[in-house]
Amino acid sequence: DVKVTQSSRYLVKRTGEKVFLECVQDMDHENMFWYRQDPGLGLRLIYFSYDVKMKEKGDIPEGYSVSREKKERFSLILESASTNQTSMYLCASRRREGVYNEQFFGPGTRLTVL
C-alpha cells in the first residue's frame, strides 16, 4: 500500500523560529511536492522536486526553502517563521512523468505560528 508520511500532524512555533517539515514516501517516486492549503485559496504549490538534489519553485516559494538529499525524503524549511505562514501543509509524491501517474498525499501538518 502506498504511503506518504509527514513528521508531525500538529506543530506550534513562534515568530522567527526556523521550522523543518519532513516528508517521507516509500513508493520510490521521483517527484515530490509541498503545498499549503488555506480556506478560500485552495491548494497552492510551494516547491517541487523531480529528483534527488533537484528542486523547482512553485507558485508561492517566498519565505520557504526545500531540501532533497535522498529520494524518499523531501523537507520544507521555513527560515524565519511568520504568522502568515500559519496553514495546513501537505506533501505529495508521484512517479516520474507518464500519463497514468497518480499523485499521493500525506496526512498533512497543521502549523500554527504565534
Next chain:
Amino acid sequence: KQEVTQIPAALSVPEGENLVLNCSFTDSAIYNLQWFRQDPGKGLTSLLLIQSSQREQTSGRLNASLDKSSGRSTLYIAASQPGDSATYLCAVKNARTGGGNKLTFGTGTQLKVEL
C-alpha cells in the same frame, strides 16, 4: 493559465441518493484528471484518475467521466452514505509546455450526506 472550477461549493443530500459532482477546466490540453477526497483536517486521498484518452473510470460506487473537448468531468456517487461526507477535489495535469509537473486543483465541493 489553466483554471479549474467546481460547482456547487457545498451540497447536502439525504442518505441513499445518487449524486453528481462537477468539475470544469478552461484548457483542454491535459494529460489526466484526478479526483480526490479530503476529510476535515486530513490529507487528500486519491479516488480515481482518468487519462486524457479515456472517457470514464469506475471504482466501487464511484464513476468519473471526462469530456476533454468541453472541459468537463463529473464524479458520480451511487447510493450515498454518511461516510461519503467529505470535500471532493478535482485536479488536472496540464500538457502544455511550461505546465511542468504541476497539477491545477479546483476549490472543492463539500458534500454532506445526512441520515
